[in-house]
Amino acid sequence: MFFRVIINFLRKEKKAVTVIFFSTVAGTAVIATMLSLSFEIEDKVKRELRSFGANIIVEPEVKGLMSLAGQPHYLMESDIPRVKTIFWRHNIIGIAPFLEATLDGNINGKAYKFNGLGTWFDKELPVPGEKGFMKTGVFTVVSWWYVDGRLPLKRECLFGSALAGRLGLKIGDTVTFGKEVFTITGILSTGSREDDFIVMSLEEMQRIKGLAGRVSYIWISALTTPMDEFAYKDPSKMTPAEYEKWYCTGYVTSIAKQIEEVIRGSSARPVWRVAEAEGNILRKLKLAVYLLSLITLLASAMGLSAALMSSFLKRSREIGLMKALGGGGLKISLLLLSGVAAVTVLASLGGFLLSLFLSDIIGKEVFGTGLENRVLLLPIALLIGIFMTIAGAFLPLRRSLSLKPAIVLKGME
Amino acid sequence: MIKVRGLKKVYPSAVALRGVDMDIQDNEWLSIMGPSGSGKSTLLNILGGLDYPTEGSVSYDGKEITTMKEDELAVFRRENIGFIFQQSYLIPYLTALENVMLAQYFHSIVDEKEAAEALKRVGLSHRLHHRPSELSGGEQQRVCIARALINSPKVLLADEPTGNLDRENTRVILELLGELHSNEGFTIVLVTHDPYVAGWGKRLLTMEDGRIIKDESFHS
Ligand SMILES: Nc1ncnc2c1ncn2[C@@H]1O[C@H](COP(=O)(O)OP(=O)(O)OP(=O)(O)O)[C@@H](O)[C@H]1O
Ligand SMILES: [Mg+2]
Numbered sequence: 070m071f072f073r074v075i076i077n078f079l080r081k082e083k084k085a086v087t088v089i090f091f092s093t094v095a096g097t098a099v100i101a102t103m104l105s106l107s108f109e110i111e112d113k114v115k116r117e118l119r120s121f122g123a124n125i126i127v128e129p130e131v132k133g134l135m136s137l138a139g140q141p142h143y144l145m146e147s148d149i150p151r152v153k154t155i156f157w158r159h160n161i162i163g164i165a166p167f168l169e170a171t172l173d174g175n176i177n178g179k180a181y182k183f184n185g186l187g188t189w190f191d192k193e194l195p196v197p198g199e200k201g202f203m204k205t206g207v208f209t210v211v212s213w214w215y216v217d218g219r220l221p222l223k224r225e226c227l228f229g230s231a232l233a234g235r236l237g238l239k240i241g242d243t244v245t246f247g248k249e250v251f252t253i254t255g256i257l258s259t260g261s262r263e264d265d266f267i268v269m270s271l272e273e274m275q276r277i278k279g280l281a282g283r284v285s286y287i288w289i290s291a292l293t294t295p296m297d298e299f300a301y302k303d304p305s306k307m308t309p310a311e312y313e314k315w316y317c318t319g320y321v322t323s324i325a326k327q328i329e330e331v332i333r334g335s336s337a338r339p340v341w342r343v344a345e346a347e348g349n350i351l352r353k354l355k356l357a358v359y360l361l362s363l364i365t366l367l368a369s370a371m372g373l374s375a376a377l378m379s380s381f382l383k384r385s386r387e388i389g390l391m392k393a394l395g396g397g398g399l400k401i402s403l404l405l406l407s408g409v410a411a412v413t414v415l416a417s418l419g420g421f422l423l424s425l426f427l428s429d430i431i432g433k434e435v436f437g438t439g440l441e442n443r444v445l446l447l448p449i450a451l452l453i454g455i456f457m458t459i460a461g462a463f464l465p466l467r468r469s470l471s472l473k474p475a476i477v478l479k480g481m482e
Numbered sequence: 483m484i485k486v487r488g489l490k491k492v493y494p495s496a497v498a499l500r501g502v503d504m505d506i507q508d509n510e511w512l513s514i515m516g517p518s519g520s521g522k523s524t525l526l527n528i529l530g531g532l533d534y535p536t537e538g539s540v541s542y543d544g545k546e547i548t549t550m551k552e553d554e555l556a557v558f559r560r561e562n563i564g565f566i567f568q569q570s571y572l573i574p575y576l577t578a579l580e581n582v583m584l585a586q587y588f589h590s591i592v593d594e595k596e597a598a599e600a601l602k603r604v605g606l607s608h609r610l611h612h613r614p615s616e617l618s619g620g621e622q623q624r625v626c627i628a629r630a631l632i633n634s635p636k637v638l639l640a641d642e643p644t645g646n647l648d649r650e651n652t653r654v655i656l657e658l659l660g661e662l663h664s665n666e667g668f669t670i671v672l673v674t675h676d677p678y679v680a681g682w683g684k685r686l687l688t689m690e691d692g693r694i695i696k697d698e699s700f701h702s
Contacts, residue, residue, distance in 0.1 A: 070580045070592065077575035384518065390571045393532055395560020396588040396628075404587075475533040 071407050078408025082383075088376035089409060089461075090416045096369025096457055097420025097450040100362045102427040105446050107358040109432075123163065123210040123288035123341045131335040133437050141170075143283035144335055146271070151331035152289065153196045153203060156317065157324045163209025163290030165189055168274045168283060172267060175245040176236065183232070184266045187274020190220045210288040215262070227257040246277050269406040289328065289337075293321040293389025295348030366457060373461025377409065381469040392474040402466050409458055417454030421447050483507055484529065484637070484669070489538035491524050491692075498524040499535065509638075511663060511670040513680035516689030522673040523641055523687070525689070526695075529671060530563045530639045531555040534603035560589045564630030567590035570622035572614040578625045579610040586670050589633040600628040604658055620651030624658065631662060638663075640672040644679055656682050 079086055085189050129142035144166070152161055172185035208214065218240045221227055224411050227237055233256050235273035238244075243251050243268070257268055275281050294300075300320040306311060316323050325337040381388065384405075391401045491499040498521045499509040506512055514522050527533040528540060531547050540547050547558055572581045582597040598610055604624040614622055623643060629640055638659075644652040660682060664671055674680050681700075688696035 070576065070583055070587065075574055083574070126526065313686070386571075390573070390583070391588065393530075393559070393565055393571075394585050394588050395556050395558075397556050399561075400588055423522060473533065475527040479540055 071404070074404055075408045075411045079411070082380050082408075084413055085376040085380040086408075089412050090419075091415045092369045092372030092376075093416035093454055093457055094367075094423060095417040096365055096372075097417045097453045098423035098427060100453050101420060101446045101450040103358050103362045103368060104449055105363075105424070105428055106431060107355055108445070116319055119293035119365070123165075123290050124321055124340050124347070125289040125291055125328060125336040125337055125429060126340060127287040127289060127325075127328055127332055127335050129286075130334050141285070143168075143280065143285060143476070144287060144332055144333070146275075146333045146335050148281050148286050149284075149287065150195055150197050152328055153194070154198065155320050155324070155327040155331055157291065157327060160292040160319055160324065161289060162292060164194065164203075164205045164206040164287065165210045165289075166284035166287045167269060167281060168271055168278070168338065170274070170278050170280070171287045172246055172277070174267070176238070176242075176340040181236075185274060185278075186263060186268045187271040188268065189271055198463045204434045207288075210214065210290045211259070213259055213261075216255040217258070218253075221254045221269050221273075222253050222434075223249075223273065225254045226251045226267050226273070227262040227287040228253050228254045229266045229268070230256050231264040232266065249277060262446075267302075287332070287335075291321065291324050292319070292321040293324060295321070295346065296320055360370065366453070366460070370457050370460040373409075373413075374464055377462055378468070381405065381465045383479065385472055388469045389472055389474045389476075392470075392472070394423045398470050401470060402462075405466065406458065409462060410455075413454045413458045414451070419449045421450035422431050424450060483543060485539070485541045485544075486529070487539045489525070489540065490536045491521070491533075492536045499538075502538070502692075502694055504603065504647045504687065504694060504697070505670060506671065508643065508669055509667050510685060511683040512684045513683035514596070514671065514673045514689060515675065515677070515680050515686060517557055518675075521690040521692040522689055525638050526641050526671065526673055528639075530565060531559050532565075535597070547651075558585065560585075560633060561573075562636045564633070564635035566626045566630050566638065566640040566643040568645040570614065570619070570626050570646075572622060572625060574614055574630075577604060577611045577613055578621075580627075581614070582629045583624055585629045585632050597628075597632060600632050602626065603662070605626045616676065619646050620654060623647065623651075623655055627655070627658060627662070631666070631668070634666065635668060637669045639672065640670065642674055643672065643673070649678075652676070652679065 085097070099381065116300060127144065129144055131142055147168060149164060149166060152158070152164060155161075169185040170185050172183040174181050174183050179243050189206040190208070191204070192206045194205050196203050216227060217230075218227070226244070228236075233239070233253075238253060240253055240255060245251065251269070257263060257266075271284065278363040299315070300318070300322060301312075302311070302315070304315055304322070307315060311440050316326070321339040325339055390399065391404070396404075428446065486502055486504045486506075489499050489502040490589070491497070497520075500521075502521075502525060514525070516522050524533070528535050528548075531550070531568075532584055542558075542562065543641060547555065550558060572578075577586065578601060578630075579594065579597055583592045583594065584611075586592045594650055597644060599608070601610055601624075604611065604627050606621060606624055608654070609617060609621060615629055617625065623646075626643075628680070639661075643659075647655065656679065659670065670683070672679070672683060680686050683700075685697070687694050687701045
């Protein structure tokens with residue numbers, strides 16, 4: 070009986086079937102794609118956004134009288150690998166330490182006082198407890214450093230573009246620090262204060278300053294969970310349970326806190342400008358995706374609804390009869406929707422196939438790779454299809470079921 | 483027993499019932515006649531819970547149905563009432579058997595054997611898998627009878643069930659109804675324009691302008 074009801078619907082209501090089929094295919098495909106996109110968008114976009122630069126800065130903690138002394142304070146380079154032992158170690162995607170100090174240099178017999186900066190360029194950082202290395206260095210925390218020439222090795226350095234310009238220096242020129250002669254291998258343009266610096270490897274900087282193993286500050290780039298209301302609570306005022314939750318959520322603040330715990334004598338703070346911008350962008354992106362999904366859902370459900378409205382209207386005599394026979398709303402709805410459900414399930418499968426294709430294109434266009442959660446698309450498409458059917462059928466059903474059987478039957482005489 | 487008291491039905495454009503009172507006994511076969519527009523169908527629809535009166539009451543064994551909600555009425559209909567209409571209202575794309583099973587589906591669960599048995603009793607065992615369009619008018623009306631009786635209703639309401647049939651088919655249908663009536667003991671309320679058809683009942687109500695003007699009992 071159900072089977073014949075379905076077949077009849079497919080054969081007699083070609084127009085409604087077509088409309089329902091295509092609006093469901095389109096709706097499920099678009100929504101499934103967008104939702105699966107939103108699952109991955111967070112990770113992908115976070116990585117894209119990380120090019121904004123470091124979002125955590127670790128500096129020596131300066132307490133009490135020590136700050137009055139005006140002495141420079143340092144962090145230990147040997148502590149840095151421990152960053153890869155914290156709870157959120159996998160979210161740490163870039164680390165670069167810096168040693169900043171003045172350099173007494175000599176160019177062509179003339180003495181200068183330079184600002185010097187040592188950092189990692191291409192560093193293979195050993196990861197404690199693991200075999201592999203973490204490839205990191207300054208370019209993982211800044212994307213705006215541009216080197217004209219090549220990176221410096223031993224007895225080599227970069228000159229900031231402003232500094233080089235003022236002194237009329239170019240690649241191949243030399244500068245003497247004490248007895249050591251350094252060759253300029255490149256001109257560094259950053260658009261910020263490093264343009265006035267001499268930059269070399271951390272090792273060289275430590276050596277000529279006699280500060281072996283010391284660093285002035287560390288920049289860290291970490292994937293973080295966008296700050297929400299809870300994240301802004303003061304950790305020192307949290308209950309133990311709240312603190313636990315905060316600590317184990319990848320907020321930029323909790324990651325900073327964990328870093329602080331492994332680097333001795335340090336104080337780690339988020340770069341708020343970056344962290345907040347990222348959170349906002351992500352939130353807005355997701356909101357946009359959800360809103361678009363909702364609109365698509367409504368549009369498809371409305372298409373479905375209109376098609377069903379006219380289909381049910383044509384069948385009102387049938388529906389009136391069913392009511393006269395004592396049919397309850399649920400049983401009549403089941404009967405009426407069996408055909409619709411057959412169409413929407415098929416259409417959802419179609420939508421699934423289409424969404425595979427769509428997510429592939431969008432993934433490649435936007436992120437350069439396909440999306441990974443493709444299996445998820447099937448249940449999503451089916452669920453959306455079912456949801457659309459229910460949403461789209463609600464009004465037509467309600468209208469049909471409110472028909473007075475006596476009037477309907479009479480009207481057909 | 484069905485008790486009808488002070489039943490009125492007012493439409494914006496017409497008054498269909500102007501106060502109807504009557505009692506219908508269990509197992510009775512009641513015919514209703516009257517000119518067109520006298521309110522026969524309206525009365526039958528209200529009796530069957532397909533429509534609400536403007537005023538008045540209808541009770542089945544003391545249970546008032548005019549105050550029931552729509553879904554209570556649906557339950558009432560499927561438990562107690564079988565309908566037969568002038569036009570054989572059948573679902574065109576379902577077979578005879580499936581049309582009968584539809585009533586089972588709404589009542590409780592489908593039972594194909596029982597449905598086939600019901601069609602056999604109305605002489606259609608060779609037409610189980612035919613669509614309505616492949617059946618004659620008389621055969622269609624017999625499918626309707628099988629459907630109306632499949633859930634063993636207490637009351638069968640028939641609105642000009644033979645209105646579209648010739649004398650021979652009318653006789654077949656009435657004989658069938660008579661047989662089922664004496665076997666199964668349900669109440670019949672049958673509206674007709676045809677004195678021959680009305681004569682099959684034991685009691686005849688005559689309506690005019692929304693009122694019962696005559697109530698006669700025949701003792702055969
Ligand atoms: N839905 C309706 N809206 C307005 N008026 C109606 C409606 N149904 C019936 N009427 C009116 O109520 C009156 C009684 O109608 P009803 O159908 O009960 O008559 P009837 O006795 O069954 O007539 P017939 O023998 O022609 O079937 C008529 O005047 C009719 O026009
Ligand atoms: Mg009538």
